[in-house]
Amino acid sequence: MVELMEELKKIEEKWNKRWKELSLQKFKGESDKKKFYLLEMFAYPSGDLHMGHLRNYVIGDVLHRFLLMNGYDVLHPVGWDAFGLPAEGAAIKRGISPDKWTYNNIGISSSTLKKMGLLYDWDREVITCREDYYKWTQWIFLKMYENGLVYRKKSYVNWCPSCQTVLANEQVINNKCWRCSSEITKKELEQWYFKITSYAQKLLDGLEDLKDWPENIKTMQKNWIGRSEGLLIDFQVKGTDLKIKVFTTRPDTIYGVTFLAIAPEHDLIKILKFDDDKKEMILKYIEDSIKKSEIERSSTEKEKSGVWSGLYCINPVNGREVKLFICDYVLSGYGTGAVMGVPAHDQRDFEFAQKNGIEIIQVIKPKDYEWDFSKGAYVEDGITLNSEQFSNMESSLMKEKITDFIEEKGYGKRSVTYRLRDWLISRQRYWGAPIPMIHCERCGIVPVPEKDLPVRLPDSSEIDFTPKGKSPLESHKSFMNVKCPICGNDALRDPDTMDTFVDSSWYQLRYADPKNDEKIFEKELVDKFLPVDMYIGGAEHANGHLIYFRFITKVLKDLGYLSFDEPALALFNQGMIMDKNGNVMSKSAGNAVPVGPFVDRYGTDVARGTELFIGPAGKDALWSEDGVIGISRFLERLKNFAFKYNKNIVKDYTPQNDIEKMIFVKLNKTIKQVGDDIRNFSHNTALASMMELLNLLYKEEKNLSFEFLNFIIYKYTQIISPFIPHLAEEIYEGFNEKDSIFLTTWPEYDKNFLMEDNVTIVVQIDGKIRDRLVVQRDTDKEEIFKSVILNETVKKYLKDKEIEKYVYVPNRLINLILKK
RNA sequence: GCGAAAGUGGCGGAAUUGGCAGACGCGCUGGACUUAGGAUCCAGUAGGUAAUCCUGUGGGGGUUCAACUCCCCCCUUUCGCACCA
Known part of the structure; x- marks a missing residue:
């Protein structure tokens, strides 16, 4: 195994150099090819990259090579999210200047990426802490x-x-x-x-068009933006001409309002005149509330606190006077920072009212039973009562009617509120x-x-x-x-x-024109390359980066600098790499396995294989060095086998006998599966299917001709090349081929050879497997039935029994159901 | 509390979408070649068992000839939100 590693490392250097000479990493601008902008989220350079980062890069590189072989012109840039706090931490702790520390880390990380031969266009490298970037x-x-x-x-x-x-x-x-x-x-x-709040609706609407974004990310963004439709209603402060605006989604409960509550941070606090005897207490309450931590304040467990302002407000619909409280359970940043208190139908208001002896007026009742208020507030829909002309109707209907009524009378108006706050x-x-x-x-x-x-x-x-x-x-x-x-x-x-996050909200645009010192970018270039066709990165950025990134794109579109308003058409979230205890791998957690030494020890192809075989790319995975053993053995077996047969190329080959045909079918199936799996980011199963094929080849080697194996190995090398590119190139070279395997065309599978001639039919009796039968594909149903009932094993079960009916699934299974 | 996803051998994980559960790999067991094995090759490996028999995909019900897969209830884990009026 040690020899394998040494050998691989030599091969790797050779091909890294060769790819560079061939400019494999460059976007060619060839008009006959479809463009593809492939992008992984760039990293913060905190030292060497670790296995968590690497997964992201390797997934991208596999796709890149696959796309090349499928005739795409690929733009695949790389850069560094280089501003940030850890650099200052280094300055404080170790006296290293932030820029030196940062550039040093970028040096280490990029040399790792280069050593791995990942196909990045380094001429487009973007570093956010450089003047030519942060200027923009x-x-x-x-x-x-x-x-x-x-x-x-x-x-x-x-x-x-x-x-x-x-x-x-x-x-x-x-x-x-x-x-x-x-x-x-x-x-x-x-x-x-x-x-960003003025883009809340656009950010929400835009999600509809992002068909190739994962549903969970879109849901998270929807919830984060938190659109909520309701009504703004003005409550006059008694004895003044001041009005307090409240936001509510439940205007159907307005006749149940028995108090008003405003947040301690509310702007009106500074304007309202409090009685002298209450003033001190009120101001102290406000001061204390603001000082409290969010945790203390927002705990649902905590009792609802508040203080009466000494003032009254007037409910516009019925003229009722209710007390105005200042409550720390009212959030200043949401809606208007003021709410109407309806204890009967809101749990929070209910708790507050009970504690402060405030009246509870029921205005909605369940359809067919009486609500027991010892259980708390009744928050569902129902039938209205105690609501003047709006009584005794479905509360959903009342909601419509009262909304129209309030708007007509000018007491308030329909309004939409978002949970999203400004950035x-x-x-x-x-x-x-x-x-x-x-x-x-x-x-x-x-x-x-x-x-x-x-x-x-x-x-x-x-x-x-x-x-x-x-x-x-x-x-x-x-x-x-x-x-x-x-x-x-x-x-x-x-x-x-x-x-x-401002820096990282527009870097994908700069890659299109990274060296422009006249303007942020040439519109023509950006329009040519963007939007990003595939964006790969972690789901942890759902409500941060991925919102900002969409926001800034929309802004630049509206300001006329872009002609599209979503930065990325497709998003793939790779899972995180954890240590064996299930903790996310990170530099700060101290459990990061650095890539550089790992690659020095095992080589790039082994590192790639290990990352890809660890599990489906979309799921979290536990890092374990054990994976290295399986992949190394596989590469060794592949190498030993392939180097026997990679001599010349047999372009076309028709299978000569049953064994060859069986293997040819397996090859075709594997070609299909590997292609599908790459598109689905299911690299583990792609590798598994190629291992299966290799195992089969080993097993049948002595029964197969040189020409046949020569033909098989050529295709095999092509389909495995995105996964272990260096070894694949070395095998490919043996076929007396020049240039690079990545300039060949991805093999097509032969649709006529996707299925074996013979199929195994499972024989069930009453749903239990009793035997198996090998027959020609598409054998007639009756014929199968006939041979099944003559089968010795089956006969045993049929003794003294009658067959009621049978179910036949073509080429798969026959199930005999016996009479009870 | 709300929302989303998931629960399969000792472990990582497969299963053509309702049709042979456990592919592939790790680990383990046995064998071959070996002075040697952390190399390589071959065979075995869900559990119980004498068995070609039974049990088995978090638990309980259901639909079906047939359920890891579909439906209902429950449990657990992870993630996101969390007094959003």
């Missing part, structure tokens, strides 16, 4: 700003005390930081936002794209003129990385100090950098 990230910010899609807002934001920066909603997982798992706290800060993109970090804005005392906040891009990051040697809760750039005088582009007076730069 900043440019996108400016374009969005010009078009009203960027704004600044002061509000309570997610703050990671460990990373010392704010986070977007998508980066908070179970109230913990996505990077370091620290508990998130709230902080009131003025930050930059991308107005907070400011980060108090150094290693990111600086936000291209200038703060001027006279002119306000003004954008950096386009001609001044990029706003360069200062050299990291001049930066103090000690966490201070604000951007490290803020204390860098020569970065911060700038002249206002409008009035020319002293002004300050924005000290924050952009969320790195």
Whole structure:
């Protein structure tokens, strides 16, 4: 086995070089070929790549080679998501500058990829931390700003005390930081936002067209966007001309409103006049609520708390006066941050009302029984009551009628609310794209003129990385100090950098024109290559990257820079690689198996084979070095066999006898299956079927002619080549062929030889297998029946019994049913 | 709590979509060649059993000549969301 490894490594170097000479990795621009843009999610370079990353790349490479052999012109670029927090961590912990650390990691990782001979067009490599890239990230910010899609807002934001920066909603997982798992706290800060909410509907609608995206990802995005149809209703605050807008999806319960509740962060809090004797208590409640962590506040277990404001509101439909509460169970970021309290028909309102002695008025009852309120609120549909002229009807009908009524009277109007929040993109970090804005005392906040891009990051040697809760750039005088582009007076730069998900939301576009320094890209080129035909990456990005990536594409389309609005036509989610305890492999978890040393030891083809045979590409898999043994044995067997027969080429061969015919059928079946399996990302079964064929060849070798085996091995080498390309090329070369096996055409299977002449018919009696029968394919039903009842084994069971009927499945099975 | 997916030998996993359960591989057992074996080759390997017999795809019911596959109930695991009004 050690010799095999050594031999493979020599072969690998040779072919890596050869492929480069042949420009196999390049998009050719040949007009007779169909283009295919194949893309794997690019990686954050945190050191060497590990087996989890590799899976992604290998899956892509198999497809690439398969596509080449199927006549496609393939664009397959690679790059690095190179801005990010770990680089700063390295600076703090080990005193290495973020850029050095990053470029060093990129060097290690890309040399691994190159060593593996993966077909990437390295001339298109994109690195997000380079000036020639982040200049255009900043440019996108400016374009969005010009078009009203960027704004600044002061509000309570997610703050990671460990990373010392704010986070977007998508980066908070179970109230913990996505990077370091620290508990998130709230902080009131003025930050930059991308107005992704104004694209909520478009992002939702676009999902309909993404036929080749996995259903679960689309569902996750749908739920994340969370469209909800309802009504905005104004409740007047008694004794003022202030109105409180509430959002509800249940206007059919409006006669059951017995209080109103607003969030502690609600804007009206600052305007409302509270009684002096209550004021202190109210303000303390608000302050405490805001300080509480999200976990404390959002726990469903927790009792619903709130404080009466001393004010009353008026229900517009019946003039009823109800108390206005401030409640921390009302979310400030959803809807209007105010709700109408209907304890009879909403569980949360019910709990709050019970605790605070608020009246419960039932306005909907179940159709055929009485609701017992000791069980809680009744939240289903039913028949209305206590609702004036809307009483005694189906609540769904009432909903229609009351909605029309409220709109007619001008009390409110139909409205759609989304769960999706705007994208907070400011980060108090150094290693990111600086936000291209200038703060001027006279002119306000003004954008950096386009001609001044990029706003360069200062050299990291001049930066103090000690966490201070604000951007490290803020204390860098020569970065911060700038002249206002409008009035020319002293002004300050924005000290924050952009969320790195902004960088990765448009890289797929830059690959089309990676070296353009005049503009972000040539529209013509982008239109030629995009959308991406197959995007491969992990499902964990469903509600982060994959939404941002669609959002930015839609924005650039609307601004006229693109003529399509979805970045990728097809998406494939490869499963994650876990360690043997079932933990996701990652650098930070310390369980990452690095690719470089692994490949040095076993060779690329073994590494590829191991990754591909581990299980279906779409499912998670446990990493185990045991897989190496099976694949190595297989390659050894293949090599030993193939090198005996790879001499000349027998182009066409008609099977000469039954054994040859049987093997020829097996070959055809295998060709079909491997092709189907590659398209379905089911590489494990493709390899299994090729192992089966090889096992069969070994078994029958002595019964087969040289010509036949020569013919078989040629095709075999072709279909296995996407999986183990180096060894395949070496075998292929033996056939006195030049160039590369990847320039040959994928073999077609012969439809006439997909089925054996003889079939085994399973003989069942009362559904139990009693015997098997080998007959000619398509033997007549009656004839089979006749021979079955004469069969000795069957006779034994038929003794003293009568056959009631029998079922025959052509070429498969016969089932005799006996009379009871 | 809601939504999605999944549960098959000692292990990773197959099963043409209702028709031979366990392909292929690991591991294990035996044998051959060997000074040697973490090499190679051959045979065996779901469980129970004397058996060509019985049992078996998370559990329980059902449909069917026939169920890993379809229907109903339950259990478990993973993932996503989680006071969204």
